[in-house]
Amino acid sequence: MRERALIADLLAPLATHRAARGLTDDAAVWLPPLGREVVLTHDVIACGTHYLPDDPPSDVAWKLLAVNLSDLAAMGAEPVGVLLGLTLGGHEDDDWLRGFVAGLGRALTHFEVALLGGDTVRWGGAAVLGCTAVGQVPHGCALGRDGVRVGDAVWVSGTIGDAGRGLAVARGEAPHDKRLLDRYRRPNPRLALGRALVGTATACMDVSDGVLIDAQRLAAASGVGIELDLAALPVTGDCDEAERLIRATAGDDYELLFTAAPDAELAALATAKVPLTRIGRVVAEPGLTVLGAHGLITPARLGWEH
Amino acid sequence: MRERALIADLLAPLATHRAARGLTDDAAVWLPPLGREVVLTHDVIACGTHYLPDDPPSDVAWKLLAVNLSDLAAMGAEPVGVLLGLTLGGHEDDDWLRGFVAGLGRALTHFEVALLGGDTVRWGGAAVLGCTAVGQVPHGCALGRDGVRVGDAVWVSGTIGDAGRGLAVARGEAPHDKRLLDRYRRPNPRLALGRALVGTATACMDVSDGVLIDAQRLAAASGVGIELDLAALPVTGDCDEAERLIRATAGDDYELLFTAAPDAELAALATAKVPLTRIGRVVAEPGLTVLGAHGLITPARLGWEH
Numbered sequence: 001m002r003e004r005a006l007i008a009d010l011l012a013p014l015a016t017h018r019a020a021r022g023l024t025d026d027a028a029v030w031l032p033p034l035g036r037e038v039v040l041t042h043d044v045i046a047c048g049t050h051y052l053p054d055d056p057p058s059d060v061a062w063k064l065l066a067v068n069l070s071d072l073a074a075m076g077a078e079p080v081g082v083l084l085g086l087t088l089g090g091h092e093d094d095d096w097l098r099g100f101v102a103g104l105g106r107a108l109t110h111f112e113v114a115l116l117g118g119d120t121v122r123w124g125g126a127a128v129l130g131c132t133a134v135g136q137v138p139h140g141c142a143l144g145r146d147g148v149r150v151g152d153a154v155w156v157s158g159t160i161g162d163a164g165r166g167l168a169v170a171r172g173e174a175p176h177d178k179r180l181l182d183r184y185r186r187p188n189p190r191l192a193l194g195r196a197l198v199g200t201a202t203a204c205m206d207v208s209d210g211v212l213i214d215a216q217r218l219a220a221a222s223g224v225g226i227e228l229d230l231a232a233l234p235v236t237g238d239c240d241e242a243e244r245l246i247r248a249t250a251g252d253d254y255e256l257l258f259t260a261a262p263d264a265e266l267a268a269l270a271t272a273k274v275p276l277t278r279i280g281r282v283v284a285e286p287g288l289t290v291l292g293a294h295g296l297i298t299p300a301r302l303g304w305e306h
Numbered sequence: 307m308r309e310r311a312l313i314a315d316l317l318a319p320l321a322t323h324r325a326a327r328g329l330t331d332d333a334a335v336w337l338p339p340l341g342r343e344v345v346l347t348h349d350v351i352a353c354g355t356h357y358l359p360d361d362p363p364s365d366v367a368w369k370l371l372a373v374n375l376s377d378l379a380a381m382g383a384e385p386v387g388v389l390l391g392l393t394l395g396g397h398e399d400d401d402w403l404r405g406f407v408a409g410l411g412r413a414l415t416h417f418e419v420a421l422l423g424g425d426t427v428r429w430g431g432a433a434v435l436g437c438t439a440v441g442q443v444p445h446g447c448a449l450g451r452d453g454v455r456v457g458d459a460v461w462v463s464g465t466i467g468d469a470g471r472g473l474a475v476a477r478g479e480a481p482h483d484k485r486l487l488d489r490y491r492r493p494n495p496r497l498a499l500g501r502a503l504v505g506t507a508t509a510c511m512d513v514s515d516g517v518l519i520d521a522q523r524l525a526a527a528s529g530v531g532i533e534l535d536l537a538a539l540p541v542t543g544d545c546d547e548a549e550r551l552i553r554a555t556a557g558d559d560y561e562l563l564f565t566a567a568p569d570a571e572l573a574a575l576a577t578a579k580v581p582l583t584r585i586g587r588v589v590a591e592p593g594l595t596v597l598g599a600h601g602l603i604t605p606a607r608l609g610w611e612h
């Protein structure tokens with residue numbers, strides 16, 4: 001399928017938002033509601049690096065949107081739309097494209113975001129899929145990483161480490177488990193939680209490279225330290241300290257890691273599907289400290305360094 | 307150089323706009339001025355497809371910004387900032403990166419746009435460079451492709467075909483010519499012209515795939531036809547009809563192609579560097595008609611089809 005057909009026949013029917021102008025103009029034009037700031041993020045997923053060539057194309061579309069919307073969630077923003085940069089190789093044949101676009105349509109509907117525009121390129125290399133997510137937030141209300149205060153409690157949403165186990169399943173290194181595979185291939189950006197945290201969280205980010213390394217970054221952005229209780233980490237099932245460390249450094253969780261005043265009442269923000277767990281505290285001494293059952297732990301690695 | 311160092315050491319110093327938050331948060335946060343619509347576009351340039359591996363990295367950075375800003379120009383928008391998705395391979399070593407970032411800094415300054423955010427990925431393939439350009443336009447004033455009216459005059463800015471000749475120089479297929487090389491590697495988005503055309507042009511687009519094929523698309527978007535006078539096409543130097551056809555289908559011009567009422571006074575919008583030339587007229591019969599010295603011409607191709 002040529003680029004023009006891909007856009008006209010498959011993508012344009014999804015671009016129903018007025019701002020997209022049917023994908024026929026050189027750019028999208030969107031009027032933000034009064035008093036809102038525009039929130040903008042761009043993440044790339046490359047075939048073989050961020051997803052596997054055999055991942056179902058509909059899941060690849062989901063993941064492309066989800067990892068970008070997760071950044072909006074971390075800022076407390078409401079998503080509006082996406083622009084896609086699809087650089088496609090020989091592996092992405094017409095069947096793959098139809099699967100991708102079908103999954104894209106379902107993801108756009110699920111997340112209530114508009115397809116606003118983008119670009120498609122055919123080349124000889126592997127696929128590189130870029131997404132710009134556009135969101136909005138009431139003026140002055142965006143969450144950031146630099147508001148952490150000494151004495152704050154450190155919280156995380158959901159469970160940590162399941163996506164990493166899903167990657168092992170996808171690679172054939174662990175027995176098939178649909179739920180874990182889905183955690184890796186179809187992450188759930190915590191959009192409702194992010195918006196609910198505005199006014200309560202002092203700082204927030206999403207967990208993509210491992211909760212340990214990301215906690216270290218959150219602390220560094222605010223010039224403080226974070227102490228994490230490894231035993232408090234929300235994990236699926238029972239696991240010992242060694243396994244907890246593996247999960248805490250596995251990445252791809254797309255949960256929210258955030259800080260709040262120690263007396264902040266967060267129970268009301270949790271749901272059955274998205275529990276919130278207090279996993280540590282903020283201290284003055286910069287750096288990350290991991291506490292195990294028998295005292296301080298020095299992990300060999302904290303997560304994915306790029 | 308690792309991604310983190312690339313961002314912290316090279317890119318963050320360029321991200322001086324408040325909205326970029328020093329590239330330390332998960333997204334940029336920008337407050338558009340009152341009464342403005344947000345204009346958004348995303349274009350990808352891939353190494354070997356849209357630029358050559360040996361092109362100077364500073365020119366690649368320029369081109370990445372310029373082709374995206376050209377889309378804002380076509381909408382009559384004022385540029386605000388860019389987000390970059392840089393997927394880099396082995397060819398893009400530290401020297402290349404430093405050259406790219408130096409050129410990026412100069413281009414940001416020249417175009418007065420902010421670096422707002424983005425993503426960097428290291429992989430084994432060739433480079434894929436994505437850019438999202440963010441602009442603003444007074445509410446309701448954006449230009450589009452669907453406002454062409456029968457009887458309108460068809461205009462184009464600058465000269466057509468020089469970038470295509472520059473590509474031949476870059477490929478070693480034509481004698482060295484710095485001016486032509488620059489037309490290919492360092493296009494000049496017609497930002498001031500685009501804004502000046504708001505209220506005067508009935509429709510506008512930028513010329514990227516060849517003025518003939520792009521004129522055909524402009525006509526199709528409005529459901530009308532366009533007649534072009536090949537002899538009127540603004541070209542550098544003398545050239546016969548066959549050469550004019552080559553230039554009219556060469557692409558990469560990044561000039562503006564637009565329509566206006568036949569009595570619209572456009573001379574005041576032209577400058578010494580950006581002349582405006584009337585090259586045709588809008589007719590009711592759909593399609594593109596090319597007129598040569600001896601009547602109708604049917605070109606073998608109209609430009610780059612994707």
